[in-house]
Amino acid sequence: MVKGKRNTADNPRADLPTPTVEARQPHRRRVVARAVESQVTVLRRKLGAGELGLLPVVLVLVAVWISFQSLNENFLSPRNLSNLSVDIVGTGLIAVGIVFVLLLGELDLSVGSISGLAAAIFAVLNVNNGVPEWLALIIAVLAGTVAGSVQGFSFARTRVPAFVVTLAGLLTWNGLMLYILGTSGTINLDENGLVAKLTSYYFTNDAAAYGLAAVGSGAVFLVSYLDNRRRKAVGMRHRSLPAIAVRTGVLAVIAFAAAYVLNQFQGLPLALLIFLVIVAGLDIVLRRTHYGRQIYAVGGGVEAARRASLSVTRVQTAVLAVSGTMAAIGGLFLASRITSVSQGSGTGVLLLNAVAAAVIGGTSLFGGRGTTWSAVLGMLVIQSIASGMAITDTPAAVQFMITGGVLFAAAVIDALSRHSQEAHGRA
Template identity: 40%
Template structure:
């Protein structure tokens, strides 16, 4: 047996561990473990369940910090206290639970924590190309699309993605925890070839496996753990199955190994797996074209087929809420012809703007799988601060007063986010306390029974002012033109980089729909919705204000790392942590953005009434806000949602309230109808989630 204590062998060890200790309370998980790994070699780490393999792996990876002993990396003693520390050294781990975020697609998972940026924004095309090249090199040929969410993949495909994610960074040490688990014969052969190829390229590889055939097929060395102690380590030629099993179960073995017998048997098994994989590929069952894009436009028929498959699988996006709004509109229009009149439609949008705005803030929290019950009164405090600062005697400029109001709400968000992330308090409890406390703070600021008018015309115009007819057309035209330009540039860039682009006809349809929506909105807004003595026309200021926030938050979630990390935490917080993401920072920032957005919503509310008072019902508002986001399509379970959902949900709720008011129905019926729509939306959310789980 090779003496691992003095580092003898063909090369110096890149990782050398001496006397490693790890305890969890009274449980001694690792007891003075010695372990070393050399570049260019595959070291198998084996042991029975509970032997300490996973604990040793996670200590090397920085998930756990060692309680004692020494870790030497490339000749120098190091401290590994976080996954980022291990990644910076060049250590990559494929965990047994794979640590993938089901709600993210293949590319997003492979680059999680190491996104490629261009001008500070996510470079999706560059990441897609790199991911496709890596998967093609590893002969992962069973994926229909690398833009498919991981939740839609089989167990074997998920395992392949996790291996590819670790390999693509060209690290110095790759640790594979049960890499062939849940894989078929052909995929097992491919993974074993990959493991061997990594070592042949000079990387150090640690493979944890219960399958001794796999161990003897590719390993150069073997290390055996038993009850947290390293009982043996040496060249694979010094072991066979009987000796390994005896060492795993008793900690000692007097068995004499017949030279080369186990290696020969394992090599035959590996060659058989390799032959199966080759026959499968030759038969055309799978091919690299399934993963690697060819630069051609996707046919319209193929696009529609893929879209229909998503809808059948439950991935219908905003389609249910759009169809629901159309149905609600038809019902109310049949009951009262005034429902779809220009004046009522504009009024409906203005009425729903507060719910839309605060709802967009709630989306950030829901994406984390959390909830913020305080946003209603956070909104009220933002409005109160801005109103007090423009009051006579204070006379702040409107922009400074608004900024101060938003600043105060941001501080409230930071405060609550810190309690939740630092003290690990449930968000439900913290924000419920916030609902009560901020209500009291608002009353304290206003004075009991107080109503304060807004002494600033600009702030009053946020919800009551209108744009001139030329300004409405100009703003809408600019927005649509920018959207069209960006869409064409994005498709052209994908084609230039050899990636599949949507069919041109579909792109033109999307742009045409945007143009039509913009024209309809401006035409309706410019119609006179006043009375003879007081004509009123023009697009309300609140529409571009809400739209601007929608664009900003959509950009934040879709184009920046922050948004990717929020989605990752909501999908699998542990996977995000292992990717080196600062969960505390991201979560606190999300609560801060939610509170700041709510502050702006509160200012819109006060602007519409031209005042703020202690009768402000933040408790009811926050319930409507949660309903707004969920009805629009944001999941209560985290990881799925978009600011647009709050807009759509706000329109639906406003339509229900507005339509029932036109019909003269009492408030009780309005509340029950909204509750029914909310329950229907949650049911859809649960069904979609279960479909994703059963599909695997």
């Protein structure tokens, strides 16, 4: 065969014209259209079965943002949204721990007191006794873990309802915090210290925010693709590759838009980066590990979990330990935001906001349904209401009423969704 010539006898399609870019466009559009149609069909099927997911809280968040933006054009300004992204972190971390407890169908009332206790331990060790910040930080977080573990073990062994055990913990840990702080009352943190920088440091380089958006979008696509391939291999229901691409594309647009807005002010906040990494990591723990599946199993039915040879005691103890740990970390971020610890730390509406964030975000009060991202969206709703009220000079009383109304609506939606799933045999 002469070099450079096609052998048409060996390749009958060699003389066919290569499709041009213009010719491929209609085919690609049809693929994308089918993917979008498939996603819409799946969404309709889930909604019909009562599986609402994050849709209600997303709609509420959009409504809140539109309402306050119409009242004050500065609400969606880069400065306000950047401050909002930092303000959600402290209470949001506590709400993530609450999600773990709610998945069991229980409630932890001690998280506010544990957060205040952890902050007090850090302040006394570092400021009053000169313990290095990194060591005081570790001890404070471990104190939250120990407090949660004690409550979890007591709950699992005695079978006393978790809300009773943690109510006792609320009083105990708050009293211990007051004892540790002593007569000083308030301890100011070093404004140039490690803890203070948790909420005051920003990555001013634009590449940081855009890089996080790119890495996050890529991780979502990779996890979805690998999970889809495993489901396909065992014959389970799965999405098509274009459907995964469309879903990832929507998330990427949102992520890059958020990165653009943050870069218009001071850049990517360190607090937000840590928050998202922790939430994503715990989401993997819940949905991709044996321990996470055990939590959902116990939340779905304690007796059924015992008959399946699951160690219910260990799961319940570990869940309360996670809640205590997240409360301690959240308390340190709250102390970082105001660079001080006082006898009022961990009190007030902190507990109510943390629980409300988890419930508003879509975590079921009946157990067995919810994700860590539920707490993020729920906290966004609550903090958006607080920010909007502040920027429009609305009385705090109105804020409480609106937040209470949203919480009640979320609880009603959760109950109706459960009834619908039971009717469809999915609960």
